[in-house]
Amino acid sequence: MSEKSTGNATVRVRGAVPDVPRETWWQRLWTPFWMIPAVSVIAAVVLGVLLPSYEARDAGDPLRFAFEGGPDAAREVLGVIASATISVTGLVFSITLVVLQLVNSSFSPRMMDGFLRSRTVQGTLAIWLSTFVFALTVTRYVWNSREGDDGFVPRLSVTVAFVMVLTCLGFFLAFIRHILSSMKVANAVSAIGQETLALAKKMYLVQEGDASLEQGPTWSPRPGDARQPVATTETGSIVWFDYRRLLNWATENDAVITVDRRVGEHIVEGQCVMRVWWDGELTEEDRKHLNAAVGVRMERTLTQDVGFGLRQLVDIADRALSPGTNDPTTAVQSVQELHRVLRYLVTCIEPSPYIAEDGGDIVGRPVRIVHLPQEITTLIEESVTEVHLYAEGSAQVPQALRSMVEDLLDATVPRYRSTLERLRALLAEEAEESEEADS
Template identity: 40%
Template structure:
């Protein structure tokens, strides 16, 4: 098969980014601060050695003696470790506030903030750097004579200035990040990005491959690959799965949808051989585990419903009797409107993918109707006794019906009828 044909057949598969080892390496909160601290410690070791080869008196660098250098480095170390504790405490307070006010599922967005990570890293790095350089300062009575690493001490002062700058940036970031508008907008941007890569355009080459159903032959027996760890399905590498199946002349069936939870030992993948063909060797099945990835937490990479789920959680929390903040729920509905407007303009992802006329992949993609149901069901349920929520949902659905593809309109009309029933006679009353 020629390369253009192959691209055409796979054109409707989602253009999603795989989670690389590099991504996994940098994902934990502690990695970037640790790297900054290690670099600062190495600089504290080697910079004094470079100082030894320079002139004794350098203009524009630290002019004091050994006692002044020790005092300055000691003060830097003491101040930086204190402020590091302050920054960490502020971060914990913000995390607790976000968890209780909005949703525990937004914590990952705060912890993944590079501003927070770099701030903690710079403060801790200033502490370790100052202590490391302090070891190399020698007084008049020292065995090696007097030695003051002027450049190294000056660099410590510059790290303090960088810490002050990062502290200001951190405070600005924190005050903005806890605003509901910022949280909702960030979640909306991430979800729109995933939807854009996940759901195909109606005229995407390869959409014709979305067959309605597939059944294995009556005499075929599938080889089942079970999950070895519990968690959520975060990645399905569709293209590699199709290539793997075509090379071995089998059909790969993914039993789980991206975002689904799977316990250890539960069936995750089935491999169906062609009639009369031998089973795939067990060692040859192992690469499939790298193509269907299960992790403890869900991620945005291939999961449009995850962003919708987070937004709906915020709306539910706002509509709870303890908080009773329907205006926040309206802000969430506005962002959901933005997401659904893109969703209803897209075609369904084909559940069956063929190569050279033969079905090679059977999977369970997230559907447009599923995303619409997730976005509307719970806000309408918990907001039925409010004036704002039903009317806002009605306005949203009326707009979506003007742009939606014909296949998506029946579901939207059902939700519109349900929302109008909740509005009732108060729907004719103005917003005021």
């Protein structure tokens, strides 16, 4: 979102294009868990072919400390490296499955994606697989002495394979450390809170200075205005909107686009996701272009969805308060992370639902997009009321919720005070009923 300075304060210029993160094609390329291991294996095959071939053409001494054994020794070393690395790869894969099962059963199924996106896990699997493939590929270029030659040992390649083994050991230690850290609920909850808070700071700006400066352009349709629905061609959760793409199309065609769905909502194929208020006729190419501005995935992500981060924390608290788990301390830790994120949100201003054409004076320019940003009041209510519902009968969690709401009331800007006061009354009423039941 654009900003401007007024004295010592910086405020949001409402109506500008939201400067929010979205997935690029480069990020989508590296998102799948298998992508880095697959690329590493291909690179190992290429290196395993090119490096011995280069050594075969250049008979010079490649390295002072290169491998000095004969063909039999080289073949044995490469064989040991290959067998050991593929065995440990199976172990790494097995440990990963165990941790995923633990995360799914103890914390929340929605945390699995964060673990699979870990570069430590992907890098560990990649280096062990690539070392295995490299060792096997280089073995093809080792031969004993034959008639007319003295045999050939790609000394540099064998040395590189040994160095890759040392790298594997380093990654394995990092992997074990990552696994142990991931199994600690405090670390897992804190990581979600930190990632959610970082996204919240990108999506929402702190309200500073005169609140009247937040005003921006508005728009409302007139009776009889022509409009055409744009249906999605995918099924899943909305994870991002490309507002710049929508704005450029609307400006070029002198149209207004109203987005009917929020980030985080689930949509099905054929459901209307936006409407175009325009006198022209939408072509199939136009519909594809507009649909390409909506990122849809099977699972919610933290690309633009602050609510998803809060949802993970609430789910962990709910799971911890279930009769089968009965772990109120974990629920309190989740409430503490919710407190961390919400304390920032209650100091922010919500993005304007109206986005105008680019230009120096936003207020004087026509609105081109009307969207539905996630409302901070809704995020607050959902975070508190659901945990409160599951915390019935707990001693720790209601007190943590009351302390959180009291602190949020001290930090909040005026627009969220009524919501927080209503939640405080709800929690106080519950506390009074509990005291009466005990007496």
